Amino acid sequence: MARGHEPRQDRAIRTRELVLLAAARLFAAKGFPNTSMKDVADEMGMTKGAVYHHFPSKESLAIAVVEEHYARWPRLLEEVRAEGLPPMETAFMLLERVAEAFGSDPLAQGGARLQLERSLIGAPLPAPYVGWAELLTTLFSEAEAAGELRAGVRPGQAARAVVAAFFGVQHISDTLHHRADLNERWEETRELLQHAIRA
Numbered sequence: 001m002a003r004g005h006e007p008r009q010d011r012a013i014r015t016r017e018l019v020l021l022a023a024a025r026l027f028a029a030k031g032f033p034n035t036s037m038k039d040v041a042d043e044m045g046m047t048k049g050a051v052y053h054h055f056p057s058k059e060s061l062a063i064a065v066v067e068e069h070y071a072r073w074p075r076l077l078e079e080v081r082a083e084g085l086p087p088m089e090t091a092f093m094l095l096e097r098v099a100e101a102f103g104s105d106p107l108a109q110g111g112a113r114l115q116l117e118r119s120l121i122g123a124p125l126p127a128p129y130v131g132w133a134e135l136l137t138t139l140f141s142e143a144e145a146a147g148e149l150r151a152g153v154r155p156g157q158a159a160r161a162v163v164a165a166f167f168g169v170q171h172i173s174d175t176l177h178h179r180a181d182l183n184e185r186w187e188e189t190r191e192l193l194q195h196a197i198r199a
Contacts, residue, residue, distance in 0.1 A: 069111020
């Protein structure tokens, strides 16, 4: 094989990734009902047929964007875990990184809007928030074992409250300011939450 030529399979994978990214940008900006497969093709400079080659319907494209949205978080957790922080700090550092992703990553933004519009999509999407509550319950259980959780605060209770606060802040920031103030709003909310649950 000549040097400098991308193998066909690699090229197809890369094209699929770029289609996902373009679709995520459009879904984030316009929403599911107002985004067509032609819009995605135009954004990519491709034919509609080329987009359909990778995704047979707009619904399948939306599902793929949401799945990629969720695939980001375990990788992010792995990166944060590698820093060797105590459990409580790990939980809040993870959410800080997620807030940064919501501010800059089209796939995070597109996936979030599609979850809000799930009733309009006509195809099953992964259940939102449940995985986050489970993950934070695990981290706060570790924090409790390490003496980091305030006496009387239950790990699951803390996890549900933090998930509600984080995603509420994210949604309000998106609705009112296109997430321009997300990091600042989350920082002030995080301080209150840590004061309430930290030993």
